[in-house]
Amino acid sequence: MSKIVILTGAGISAESGIETFRAEDGLWAQHRVEDVATPEGFIRDPKLVVDFYNARRKQASEAAPNAAHKALAKLQQHHNGQVVIVTQNVDDLHEQGGSKKVMHMHGALKSALCASCDHRWEAPMVMATGDPCPKCKAPAARPDIVWFGEMPYDMDAIFDHLAEADIFAAIGTSGNVYPAAGFVAEARQHGAHTVELNLERSAVGNQFAEHRTGPASRVVPEWVEELLGNTVPRRPDFR
Ligand code: BV8
Numbered sequence: 001m002s003k004i005v006i007l008t009g010a011g012i013s014a015e016s017g018i019e020t021f022r023a024e025d026g027l028w029a030q031h032r033v034e035d036v037a038t039p040e041g042f043i044r045d046p047k048l049v050v051d052f053y054n055a056r057r058k059q060a061s062e063a064a065p066n067a068a069h070k071a072l073a074k075l076q077q078h079h080n081g082q083v084v085i086v087t088q089n090v091d092d093l094h095e096q097g098g099s100k101k102v103m104h105m106h107g108a109l110k111s112a113l114c115a116s117c118d119h120r121w122e123a124p125m126v127m128a129t130g131d132p133c134p135k136c137k138a139p140a141a142r143p144d145i146v147w148f149g150e151m152p153y154d155m156d157a158i159f160d161h162l163a164e165a166d167i168f169a170a171i172g173t174s175g176n177v178y179p180a181a182g183f184v185a186e187a188r189q190h191g192a193h194t195v196e197l198n199l200e201r202s203a204v205g206n207q208f209a210e211h212r213t214g215p216a217s218r219v220v221p222e223w224v225e226e227l228l229g230n231t232v233p234r235r236p237d238f239r
Helices: 039-044 046-061 067-078 155-164 180-189 216-227
Strands: 004-008 083-087 107-114 120-122 141-145 167-171 193-198 210-213
Touching: 004 067, 004 155, 004 180, 039 046, 046 107, 046 141, 067 083, 067 216, 083 155, 155 180, 167 180, 167 216, 180 193, 193 216, 210 216
Parallel strands: 004 083, 004 167, 167 193, 193 210
Antiparallel strands: 107 120, 107 141
16 A cells, blocks of 8 residues: 655646746746746736736646646556645646646646635636735735745645655656755655656756656656556666
């Protein structure tokens, strides 16, 4: 009854056509992080920030889950132990791929938040600055996104899962952003086997016991089929 905890990042959605952050032509090449992904940026120019997330919400709404999202849903369905998915992504491709109870530690494009009363509701496709909160009516709607300098969601629950993990996997994340990038160290400390699935070694790649290199749409289904005992494990890259 092994418990598997999986952290995903932008790389798992790349083959669904959603831009990652740190690729040459990625989101952070087109926008300054401090302008669009910080509370200060939102105060300085709320329209710039709301429009940035409107564009990403539209792009995400036109994307479909790929084989990697679907493989993780299959693992959740058929593995004989708990499979917890923690994502840094704000798209809903895990849910569209069939996964249940996904923990969105950096928030979600589909959710709106009231900066005044903390009420959450389903975000319209296009948000405008000063939209009223449906609950307290304050003109304080904002994207329900965790910006730099803000506390990610569900951290206590996530650390409890990491403490119980038999396997910790990181898929499609560059290991640049904390506290997510620190999860592998936390899991290892509690005895988990750690595996990184990515196109290349991440910034914390040397902390993983195992690496599976290649596009998520290939390496994730391969990994899942091995975990489910449907295929013979190939010689893993333990380098
Ligand atoms: C916080 C918003 C504290 C949503 C994002 C040490 C400890 C704690 C904090 C810090 C620390 N050091 C610095 C900090 C501060 C900061 C931080 O980490 N800064 C970094 C830049 C140094 N962290 C924070 O501010 C966090 N908050 O710590 O709060 C606190 C304490 C008390 C009270 C209050 C607060 C908040 C972090 C969340 C910020 N929000 N985004 C959005 O706009 O989407 S982060 C942003 O980066 C995204 O959410 C994204 O998920 C995240 C990580 O990026 P990746 O997902 O890894 O994407 P990236 O493009 O980087 O990489 C893609 C990867 O995929 C690559 O490896 C590539 O090889 C791979 N890939 C590509 N294609 C494929 C593929 N792999 C497989 N197949 C493919 N086809």
